[in-house]
Amino acid sequence: MLKFISGRLLQAIPVLFVVITATFFLIHSAPGGPFSNDRAVPPQVLKALNARYNLDQPIWQQYVGYLGDLAQGDFGPSYKYPGRSVNEMIFGSLSTTAELGLYALLVAVLIGVLAGVLAALKPNSPQDYVPMSIAMAGICMPSFLLGPLLVLVFGIYLEWLPISGWGDMPGDKILPAITLGSSYAAYIARLSRAGMLEVMTQDYIRTARAKGLPEHIVVLKHALRGGLMPVVAFLGPAFAGLLGGSFVVETIFQIPGLGRFYVQAAFNRDYTMILGTTIFFSVSIVLFNLLSDVLATWLNPKLRHQGQGDKP
Numbered sequence: 001m002l003k004f005i006s007g008r009l010l011q012a013i014p015v016l017f018v019v020i021t022a023t024f025f026l027i028h029s030a031p032g033g034p035f036s037n038d039r040a041v042p043p044q045v046l047k048a049l050n051a052r053y054n055l056d057q058p059i060w061q062q063y064v065g066y067l068g069d070l071a072q073g074d075f076g077p078s079y080k081y082p083g084r085s086v087n088e089m090i091f092g093s094l095s096t097t098a099e100l101g102l103y104a105l106l107v108a109v110l111i112g113v114l115a116g117v118l119a120a121l122k123p124n125s126p127q128d129y130v131p132m133s134i135a136m137a138g139i140c141m142p143s144f145l146l147g148p149l150l151v152l153v154f155g156i157y158l159e160w161l162p163i164s165g166w167g168d169m170p171g172d173k174i175l176p177a178i179t180l181g182s183s184y185a186a187y188i189a190r191l192s193r194a195g196m197l198e199v200m201t202q203d204y205i206r207t208a209r210a211k212g213l214p215e216h217i218v219v220l221k222h223a224l225r226g227g228l229m230p231v232v233a234f235l236g237p238a239f240a241g242l243l244g245g246s247f248v249v250e251t252i253f254q255i256p257g258l259g260r261f262y263v264q265a266a267f268n269r270d271y272t273m274i275l276g277t278t279i280f281f282s283v284s285i286v287l288f289n290l291l292s293d294v295l296a297t298w299l300n301p302k303l304r305h306q307g308q309g310d311k312p
Helices: 002-029 043-052 059-071 086-121 126-140 143-157 174-199 203-210 215-227 229-244 246-252 258-268 271-299 301-307
Strands: none
Touching: 002 059, 002 271, 059 271, 086 126, 086 174, 086 215, 086 229, 086 246, 086 258, 086 271, 126 174, 143 174, 143 246, 174 215, 174 229, 174 246, 203 215, 215 229, 229 246, 229 258, 229 271, 246 258, 258 271
16 A cells, blocks of 8 residues: 555656646746736836846746745745745635535535435436436536525525625535535536446345345445445545635635635736645645545455455
8 A cells, every 4th residue: 555655646746847847837928927017116126026036037047946945845925915925825724725625525425425325226217317417407507607696596685694704604604615515516426326326236235135134224334335436536536626626616705715815816926826826736636636546445455456466
């Protein structure tokens, strides 16, 4: 297992290097700069600002310097928030984004697994068609459309829930979590249904039924573990996707999380903030993918044997 983990981490190094390099040169090739939108900045002040942040150096020197700082774990200073470092801003807002992602993942797993298992128990019936149709609608509905729709219905028309904020009013976390987790619930529902349908035809399920076990025992004790394996493998990338995709929901509901900082950094041409959040999200994707693979390998003995070269 350690060999597997170390191998995956080594594979991630060139991927992250390409991401960092591509992001660095892309944002520096975009028109404008961090201080180009400031009003009435005298040329000498603009020159001093560029010198302060080494923006007057050739691009390759800036790149090498950034890699050197990054090797020491330093994402650099923010260009738009003087006196604050990118490290401070990322880790200061991370708890809000992680909390939102956790609630969204909880919504996705609860709704998705329940819908998928119910659909698999009676395939090709209304119990199957209804949740799968809703799941397909959930996949097709983007969060930037679902969020305002939920705000309009439950926040403005019915006045049941707050329409913005985070932690200030009771229930203000419900609509953002549903908005962010709904599309992932749809994917999990389809994965759960496919996994359960495959497992329910296995010999050990027939054996359990032949022993006279009640159907709910067969499903809960014997079928769920194997049937939800695709879901387990999906959870790691899903949580990383929830963290990275939260910027739309955070912008809609005015949540002070990392995704909202990312959007503001893009508008402000805050190079170091863009790079820092991109690297952070990339590392999160790599780590959560690795975590899901390790968990799937631990739950499935066949994968463990494959990882050992099928040795007896």
